[in-house]
Amino acid sequence: MGKTRIGVKIMPREVILDTQGRAIEQTLKLNGMPQAHCRVGRFVELEFDSAPEVARTQAEEIAQKLLTNPLIETFELKDL
Amino acid sequence: MGKTRIGVKIMPREVILDTQGRAIEQTLKLNGMPQAHCRVGRFVELEFDSAPEVARTQAEEIAQKLLTNPLIETFELKDL
Numbered sequence: 001m002g003k004t005r006i007g008v009k010i011m012p013r014e015v016i017l018d019t020q021g022r023a024i025e026q027t028l029k030l031n032g033m034p035q036a037h038c039r040v041g042r043f044v045e046l047e048f049d050s051a052p053e054v055a056r057t058q059a060e061e062i063a064q065k066l067l068t069n070p071l072i073e074t075f076e077l078k079d080l
Numbered sequence: 081m082g083k084t085r086i087g088v089k090i091m092p093r094e095v096i097l098d099t100q101g102r103a104i105e106q107t108l109k110l111n112g113m114p115q116a117h118c119r120v121g122r123f124v125e126l127e128f129d130s131a132p133e134v135a136r137t138q139a140e141e142i143a144q145k146l147l148t149n150p151l152i153e154t155f156e157l158k159d160l
Contacts, residue, residue: 024147067104
């Protein structure tokens with residue numbers, strides 16, 4: 001049984017004030033760099049000893065129970 | 081000219097002690113949850129008013145100059 005790697009991409013909900021994103025936008029402006037709208041989230045790589053279909057269920061459980069706050073964040077699983 | 085969205089996935093280098101990842105692994109163990117090796121990074125979504133090929137160059141510049149510390153982190157660009 002091989003290793004299965006799954007990524008969890010966690011982003012702030014659109015309605016939430018993303019202070020890190022605003023800080024980056026300000027810095028881009030102040031430094032004359034290319035302007036971009038910016039949102040900052042987290043990326044967690046999980047590596048399981050289980051088969052892909054089991055690992056995906058486990059990753060979903062970990063993301064829901066431990067990694068994210070559903071009030072302010074949404075997550076997506078990514079196969080790596 | 082439409083909007084172009086590019087993601088920047090930033091992960092700690094393998095040789096760097098990833099304290100957040102260790103904390104999550106400990107919590108999984110202590111709570112009897114599925115075990116996984118865990119690494120924690122960041123994900124930044126950038127939205128540009130420029131064409132895709134220009135936006136990619138701009139995203140690379142922003143990632144190198146502003147978002148990452150090459151001593152301890154690596155980054156990848158992702159089309160969104």
